[in-house]
Amino acid sequence: VNERFKIFPEQLRDGHVEQIEEVFEPVFIEIDDVDLAFKAPVNVVGEAYLADDNLVLHLNVKTIALMPCVICNEVVHVAIDVENLYHVEALDNIKSGVFLLNDLLREALLLEVPKFAECREGNCLAREALEKFMKKNASSTSSEELEGEGYRPFADIELDLKPKT
Numbered sequence: 001v002n003e004r005f006k007i008f009p010e011q012l013r014d015g016h017v018e019q020i021e022e023v024f025e026p027v028f029i030e031i032d033d034v035d036l037a038f039k040a041p042v043n044v045v046g047e048a049y050l051a052d053d054n055l056v057l058h059l060n061v062k063t064i065a066l067m068p069c070v071i072c073n074e075v076v077h078v079a080i081d082v083e084n085l086y087h088v089e090a091l092d093n094i095k096s097g098v099f100l101l102n103d104l105l106r107e108a109l110l111l112e113v114p115k116f117a118e119c120r121e122g123n124c125l126a127r128e129a130l131e132k133f134m135k136k137n138a139s140s141t142s143s144e145e146l147e148g149e150g151y152r153p154f155a156d157i158e159l160d161l162k163p164k165t
């Protein structure tokens, strides 16, 4: 494990506040897929301190995720920005005397990843073509529905019966 991921609560006794300002290589996120990859450095700024018997971490975490555009499949750079991440860990849970930041950072970043991305900040050039295609498809199905409605073999019978009742 990268030494810089380590926080030592013992060093934070007597109200010492540790300033954190780190840039980590994104390999620790361990996600490098077609659907989601992290290749940009992860910036972490914040502080660590003790409050009662807890380690408190207050962090801002930033990086960039690579995702395919949901429409044209081009790679989109999605800014992942975790602001004011607070993590409180009971010192009793830090038996080894070392708290590792990597899992916390990974989880926080993954929570901020959007379900899908679109290139050109939501203005994918292929969007218009797709919308035309969708409209065309939608209108063809609705015209089929209309034809279906037009063919009602029993409609006339109902009309014939109505005046009698």
Ligand SMILES: [Zn+2]
Binding pocket: 069, 070, 071, 072, 073, 074, 118, 119, 120, 124, 125, 126
């Ligand atoms: Zn696109």
